[in-house]
Amino acid sequence: MIKLESVEKVYRTEKIETLALGNVNLEVEQGEFISVMGPSGSGKSTLLNVIGLLDAPTEGAVSLNGRRIDSYADRYLARIRNEEIGFIFQTFHLISDLSVVDNVEIPLLYRRGTSGKERRKMALEALERVGLSSRVHHFPSQLSGGQQQRVAIARAVVGKPKILLADEPTGNLDSRMGDEIMGILDDLNGEGTTVVMVTHDSRLAERTGRTVRLFDGRQVD
Amino acid sequence: MLKNYVKIAFKVFLRRKFYTFISLFGISFTLVVLMVAAALFDHFAGPYPPETRTDRTLYVVEILATNQEGSQINSGSPSYAFLDRYVRGLPGAEGVSVFSKGGVSVSYDDVEKIESHVMLTDGSFWDVFAFDFLEGRPYTEQEAREGSFVAVINEATRRKFFGEESAVGKRIEVDGQNFRVSGVVANVPIFRQKTFADIWVPVSTSPSEAYRTYAPSEGYGSYTFRGNFQAAILAWHSGDIPLLKEAFQTRLAQVEFPDPRRYDRIQAAAYTPLEEISRQAYGEGFSTAAFTEVYVDDLLFTLIGSGLLFMLLPALHLINLNVSRIMERASEIGVRKTFGASSRSLVGQFVVENVLLTLMGGVVGFLLSFWVLFALSHSQLIQYGQFHLNYRIFLFGLLVTLFFGVFSGVYPAWKMSRLHPAEALRGGSL
Numbered sequence: 160m161i162k163l164e165s166v167e168k169v170y171r172t173e174k175i176e177t178l179a180l181g182n183v184n185l186e187v188e189q190g191e192f193i194s195v196m197g198p199s200g201s202g203k204s205t206l207l208n209v210i211g212l213l214d215a216p217t218e219g220a221v222s223l224n225g226r227r228i229d230s231y232a233d234r235y236l237a238r239i240r241n242e243e244i245g246f247i248f249q250t251f252h253l254i255s256d257l258s259v260v261d262n263v264e265i266p267l268l269y270r271r272g273t274s275g276k277e278r279r280k281m282a283l284e285a286l287e288r289v290g291l292s293s294r295v296h297h298f299p300s301q302l303s304g305g306q307q308q309r310v311a312i313a314r315a316v317v318g319k320p321k322i323l324l325a326d327e328p329t330g331n332l333d334s335r336m337g338d339e340i341m342g343i344l345d346d347l348n349g350e351g352t353t354v355v356m357v358t359h360d361s362r363l364a365e366r367t368g369r370t371v372r373l374f375d376g377r378q379v380d
Numbered sequence: 381m382l383k384n385y386v387k388i389a390f391k392v393f394l395r396r397k398f399y400t401f402i403s404l405f406g407i408s409f410t411l412v413v414l415m416v417a418a419a420l421f422d423h424f425a426g427p428y429p430p431e432t433r434t435d436r437t438l439y440v441v442e443i444l445a446t447n448q449e450g451s452q453i454n455s456g457s458p459s460y461a462f463l464d465r466y467v468r469g470l471p472g473a474e475g476v477s478v479f480s481k482g483g484v485s486v487s488y489d490d491v492e493k494i495e496s497h498v499m500l501t502d503g504s505f506w507d508v509f510a511f512d513f514l515e516g517r518p519y520t521e522q523e524a525r526e527g528s529f530v531a532v533i534n535e536a537t538r539r540k541f542f543g544e545e546s547a548v549g550k551r552i553e554v555d556g557q558n559f560r561v562s563g564v565v566a567n568v569p570i571f572r573q574k575t576f577a578d579i580w581v582p583v584s585t586s587p588s589e590a591y592r593t594y595a596p597s598e599g600y601g602s603y604t605f606r607g608n609f610q611a612a613i614l615a616w617h618s619g620d621i622p623l624l625k626e627a628f629q630t631r632l633a634q635v636e637f638p639d640p641r642r643y644d645r646i647q648a649a650a651y652t653p654l655e656e657i658s659r660q661a662y663g664e665g666f667s668t669a670a671f672t673e674v675y676v677d678d679l680l681f682t683l684i685g686s687g688l689l690f691m692l693l694p695a696l697h698l699i700n701l702n703v704s705r706i707m708e709r710a711s712e713i714g715v716r717k718t719f720g721a722s723s724r725s726l727v728g729q730f731v732v733e734n735v736l737l738t739l740m741g742g743v744v745g746f747l748l749s750f751w752v753l754f755a756l757s758h759s760q761l762i763q764y765g766q767f768h769l770n771y772r773i774f775l776f777g778l779l780v781t782l783f784f785g786v787f788s789g790v791y792p793a794w795k796m797s798r799l800h801p802a803e804a805l806r807g808g809s810l
Contacts, residue, residue, distance in 0.1 A: 252715045
């Protein structure tokens with residue numbers, strides 16, 4: 160489903176060149192749940208960004224369902240991200256000016272042919288799924304960290320993506336909340352969603368089907 | 381989508397109240413100053429009663445007489461006799477009026493002394509200019525020719541002499557002469573240089589007949605060409621203006637010089653109201669070489685240039701505010717890009733926000749301008765001043781503000797939207 164071949168990512172400034180990823184080869188099959196582990200600065204988030212088309216590789220190829228997509232124009236990449244991929248971030252990245260339900264609707268705003276009524280219905284269903292039906296009109300600042308992450312998950316899954324990319328989704332939560340979030344991800348994976356999760360927590364990594372380890376931007380196993 | 385953008389815009393405005401206040405203040409204050417300046421200029425030169433036909437009116441207000449040796453120069457307002465002889469009956473004109481520049485006269489009510497601005501006019505004056513008669517009628521050509529002691533007064537003079545009662549048919553005394561009031565007109569503001577007065581009377585009621593005589597008279601500065609009069613020429617169509625100017629020059633070539641040893645050359649021109657203002661602003665009154673020059677381009681350059689310069693400061697301020705605001709929302713842009721927003725839709729969102737903010741500023745500016753002009757009119761800081769909102773200037777100001785508002789919002793948003801989402805999520809820089 161997702162294929163990375165000899166992917167390299169170099170960040171350049173005028174004076175410094177930093178290798179974030181070097182010669183990464185990775186294949187993720189449909190329905191897999193894999194975790195990416197490694198120390199801070201090892202390139203885990205960069206790898207997730209490259210897989211999620213949030214960042215372009217400096218070298219190498221990224222393919223999705225057999226199509227090489229790393230050279231696609233911005234609007235095509237935007238459409239793929241919108242229709243195929245859902246994202247969960249460690250710091251939630253909710254828009255503070257919008258209510259919970261408006262935050263969840265965001266991916267649907269950019270999907271053609273979805274009416275306002277449909278968007279609202281789908282967002283409410285997604286929120287019900289993560290147990291936040293009673294908080295739809297709250298604002299992010301009125302929610303706990305765990306609740307905010309559940310809103311972020313609802314936003315990630317509202318468009319029914321085939322791939323879910325989670326960047327340390329439990330990193331800012333206590334272990335009980337972390338387990339709850341992990342449970343939701345397990346359920347989604349059980350329904351056929353491919354999940355790639357970056358984590359520092361080996362206990363969580365053990366619950367996934369496969370772990371990819373990075374060190375200094377290189378794959379170590 | 382649009383509903384969502386509007387919703388977000390209002391939430392952003394409410395959340396960042398100080399920013400919203402500063403932006404609205406900047407936009408509305410700029411518009412208010414622009415509107416007041418435009419109203420003052422309009423008041424001075426715009427087509428408002430009684431000078432409504434500015435597009436087809438020409439004025440002869442100054443002449444310069446010299447002799448061949450250049451030993452004699454006499455410039456200033458022309459005499460009645462000169463204008464009557466060489467401007468009246470100009471071919472191709474709908475009408476010509478010769479009237480004085482006005483002066484202060486003293487009248488006495490039962491108990492108090494009343495000072496009034498009095499203007500001597502011919503009968504055509506009332507056809508060339510469009511006065512708003514509140515009661516009665518103007519004096520006729522015949523009355524003006526025969527020296528009938530009739531007068532038209534303004535509303536303020538009616539109040540001074542007769543209170544709230546009707547004035548038509550009643551008598552007033554001006555400089556010792558007794559006039560019957562034939563009509564009352566709305567007050568003419570002091571800035572309407574050609575028509576401003578409190579009382580208008582026929583020129584034929586002058587105590588002396590000398591004004592009619594086209595012959596040299598004694599004394600320094602007093603000559604048959606010169607006096608205290610001016611002429612207004614009304615064209616049938618605005619397109620006839622160049623022809624009328626030419627016709628006047630042809631008439632000038634026929635001027636007779638009663639005392640050629642003293643003066644044998646004359647320069648004058650018929651000016652449009654704007655040309656006349658430009659001469660007042662830039663003209664060199666005693667320059668014989670450039671006496672009839674007009675400076676409309678310089679005037680417009682100064683007016684438009686200072687208007688734009690004035691708007692530049694708030695525009696730069698608005699740009700600065702918008703750039704910081706959008707930088708602050710880099711993470712939001714990143715989130716939207718992550719979930720499928722294209723650069724175009726992101727730019728659209730910021731356009732909606734900026735247009736809304738500018739329009740809100742426009743509404744506030746409009747209401748404030750209305751109030752300031754209303755207060756200015758009622759304060760009577762400028763005698764009989766009536767200031768009007770110039771909708772064209774308002775629209776122009778609003779469009780300029782909108783341009784800067786949209787440009788300043790869209791440019792950084794467009795730059796941000798071109799960043800990779802990962803970079804924007806990290807709070808990327810422009």
